[in-house]
Amino acid sequence: MTKRSPSTLGSAFSLRQQASPSPPVPAARSKNFILADMDGRASQDNRACASCIARLAPGEIGQVNWHLAEDQACRLCQVAACRPEAFTKPFCDFLRENPTVFHTVDYFKRKLNHSGFQELPARESWADKIQPGGKYWVTRNGSSIIAFAVGRAYKPGNGVGMIGGHIDALTARLKPVSTKPTKAGFLQLGVAPYAGGLNHTWWDRDLSIGGRVVVRDEGTGKTSTRLVKVDWPIAKIPTLAPHFGVGMFGQNNKETQAVPIIGLESAGGADADALLGPAGSFVNTQPPRLVKLISRQLGITSYGSILNWELELYDSQPAQTCGIDREFITAGRIDDKLCSWAALMGLLAADTDCDADGYVKLVALFDDEEIGSLLRQGAKGNFLPLVVERTVEALNPSAFGPGLLGQTYARSFLLSADVTHAGNPNFLDSYLDGHVPQLNVGIAIAGDSNGHMTTDAVSTAVLGRVAELCGARVQAFQIRNDSRSGGTIGPSLSSIMGVRAADAGIAQLSMHSIRATTGALDPGLGVQYFKGFLDNWEKIDGEWEY
Numbered sequence: 001m002t003k004r005s006p007s008t009l010g011s012a013f014s015l016r017q018q019a020s021p022s023p024p025v026p027a028a029r030s031k032n033f034i035l036a037d038m039d040g041r042a043s044q045d046n047r048a049c050a051s052c053i054a055r056l057a058p059g060e061i062g063q064v065n066w067h068l069a070e071d072q073a074c075r076l077c078q079v080a081a082c083r084p085e086a087f088t089k090p091f092c093d094f095l096r097e098n099p100t101v102f103h104t105v106d107y108f109k110r111k112l113n114h115s116g117f118q119e120l121p122a123r124e125s126w127a128d129k130i131q132p133g134g135k136y137w138v139t140r141n142g143s144s145i146i147a148f149a150v151g152r153a154y155k156p157g158n159g160v161g162m163i164g165g166h167i168d169a170l171t172a173r174l175k176p177v178s179t180k181p182t183k184a185g186f187l188q189l190g191v192a193p194y195a196g197g198l199n200h201t202w203w204d205r206d207l208s209i210g211g212r213v214v215v216r217d218e219g220t221g222k223t224s225t226r227l228v229k230v231d232w233p234i235a236k237i238p239t240l241a242p243h244f245g246v247g248m249f250g251q252n253n254k255e256t257q258a259v260p261i262i263g264l265e266s267a268g269g270a271d272a273d274a275l276l277g278p279a280g281s282f283v284n285t286q287p288p289r290l291v292k293l294i295s296r297q298l299g300i301t302s303y304g305s306i307l308n309w310e311l312e313l314y315d316s317q318p319a320q321t322c323g324i325d326r327e328f329i330t331a332g333r334i335d336d337k338l339c340s341w342a343a344l345m346g347l348l349a350a351d352t353d354c355d356a357d358g359y360v361k362l363v364a365l366f367d368d369e370e371i372g373s374l375l376r377q378g379a380k381g382n383f384l385p386l387v388v389e390r391t392v393e394a395l396n397p398s399a400f401g402p403g404l405l406g407q408t409y410a411r412s413f414l415l416s417a418d419v420t421h422a423g424n425p426n427f428l429d430s431y432l433d434g435h436v437p438q439l440n441v442g443i444a445i446a447g448d449s450n451g452h453m454t455t456d457a458v459s460t461a462v463l464g465r466v467a468e469l470c471g472a473r474v475q476a477f478q479i480r481n482d483s484r485s486g487g488t489i490g491p492s493l494s495s496i497m498g499v500r501a502a503d504a505g506i507a508q509l510s511m512h513s514i515r516a517t518t519g520a521l522d523p524g525l526g527v528q529y530f531k532g533f534l535d536n537w538e539k540i541d542g543e544w545e546y
Helices: 031-035 075-080 084-097 101-114 288-298 334-349 383-395 402-410 457-470 490-497 522-543
Strands: 013-018 135-140 144-150 160-166 171-179 186-194 207-216 223-230 261-264 306-315 320-322 328-331 360-366 413-417 443-446 474-477 500-505 516-519
Touching (some): 031 075, 075 084, 084 320, 101 135, 101 207, 101 223, 101 334, 135 383, 144 334, 144 383, 160 334, 160 383, 160 522, 186 306, 223 288, 261 288, 334 360, 334 413, 334 516, 334 522, 360 383, 383 402, 413 457, 413 490, 443 457, 443 522, 457 474, 490 500, 516 522
Parallel strands (some): 160 360, 160 413, 413 500, 443 474
Antiparallel strands (some): 013 223, 135 144, 144 360, 171 186, 186 261, 207 223, 207 306, 320 328, 443 500
């Protein structure tokens, strides 16, 4: 809201596939196997019953353990029934393995490919590529992604059931020149806050680094981007001890007093400051030891082939369950990997093989929401309306025009999904009575009388009907009159397209902290609700009189 396991030191790097070009589309996997996130996991974590295993593809069977203890449930059975507890571990694994927006989009692309979705390259014509019954995805900037499934019974003018969310999170990004002068024997790193990053919760945290690197192949001259992350903390922003008599919180300068330390000057050796590339090279503006670290991660031997990068610091502590009965999830980047992950999984879990479905089911996940959504990969760009328009045009080449597009939008609905505030028991006087969402209960419908949310009476009734049809519960949230409301992508997207819309999201504690808390069942409750919306919007639209 606007608001695999760690390696040893010698092999502590994890290399994700090159972000561009996209790999060939793999054979589709079993739906429940994908949703349970079993691919590539240790078999002892993939326990399932014989009945479910018998329905898996040959390449999946070898990754599943059929030895169930008396108190163990089959994970595949749980996923098939859309039980919330089935999604706790997959969500924690997702958070741990995909720390940046670029890793997140790459993860979603793999999930979609495995589920039989096809890429629609933005630079190519979509004519003859989109058909009723087809499933597709398209990305922008490697940091936003839209995926959709066209109903087999699609007819001209049918609507789109849309879920929109954001996948960026508060962070600290490296500056264009990130080399800093050595002070007190420490190497430091020049970073800038993204949105509300570098707030007081970032002090004394174990920070790692990741993002994307722009590389030119010196043999072919081709330029591409590659993803990188380091699997141990490399940075720390140290606090000042209270003995000095200076208060730490609320008085600190982010430019001069929140500078991460990344090493000791004495550890670099005699050539630590030697230039790594020709005069004017980007790598000469970055700490040499960091350049060498990233180069080893990517197998790069010519440092000058690194043209630029978008790297950021992030909390390296893994997402995990906590509480006496493990009823919570504590993690970084919950806002808003939580609703976006649940929405995409809801699309993958949705019924896309029904012969009677005539509408389009769509999930759009954006970058840059935390800084206003104004960049081209943000929700205020033309990404979503353009995808809808190109889809309608490809499905109706001879009839496409403003009239048909207007019909489509009039029959569509946008569920703007963003995290909302769970009631904090220590500060309940800051909440509005009757509007205090709880964890592990269900989606909270968010209202705002000043248009920071797009919810109204009609759209609230629609979301309530979704809950009825899928067996979910909904809650209500609105900020007090004497507090400041955040904003979402809902108002801008609904106004651009003219579609009915509502804001709703999963509750969390400690919003905008480097480490937040949600319920262990909340990711799965999100999957259940978002699947219910996508599967039932066409039915609900048919129940209304206009």
